[in-house]
Amino acid sequence: MLRRTLSALSLAVAAPLALVAGTSAPAAAAPCSAPLTTAIADLTVAAEVRTGYSRDLLPHWVDADVDIDHMVPLAEAWDSGARSWTTATRRAYANDLGDYRTLVSVTDNVNQADSAEKSAVQSLAATCTSSTISVTLAS
DSSP states (O other), X not given: OHHHHHHHHHHHHHHHHTOOSSOSSXXXXXXXXXXXXXXXXXXXXXXXXXXXXXXXXXXXXXXXXXXXXXXXXXXXXXXXXXXXXXXXXXXXXXXXXXXXXXXXXXXXXXXXXXXXXXXXXXXXXXXXXXXXXXXXXXX
């Protein structure tokens, strides 16, 4: 049990770090039928660059009681290549309603306590789901 938990936690930490860097635009959402281990192995790993990041460069909406959190946080997307996208592409990513895997609704107090590097999803089960989605979106 501890081994499985540690493996899941390792994946939860490693998956967001493995996002593809330097892409010019987010890929269109496509079903991923490969096993998660294959999807992870197929990811291109590159150094992230946070230089120039500002959440304001990824326009998104705000609601008074509910926030929309990104399964792949905006700062992580920036580090992994969103800095080279056009404003229109960043807006499309930040508001991606076409793929149920990209956004999650959370109460505003949870999201506002959240850091730029970490999504608001906290439970181990949700972290495993979040990691799987992060890898799938980066594939």
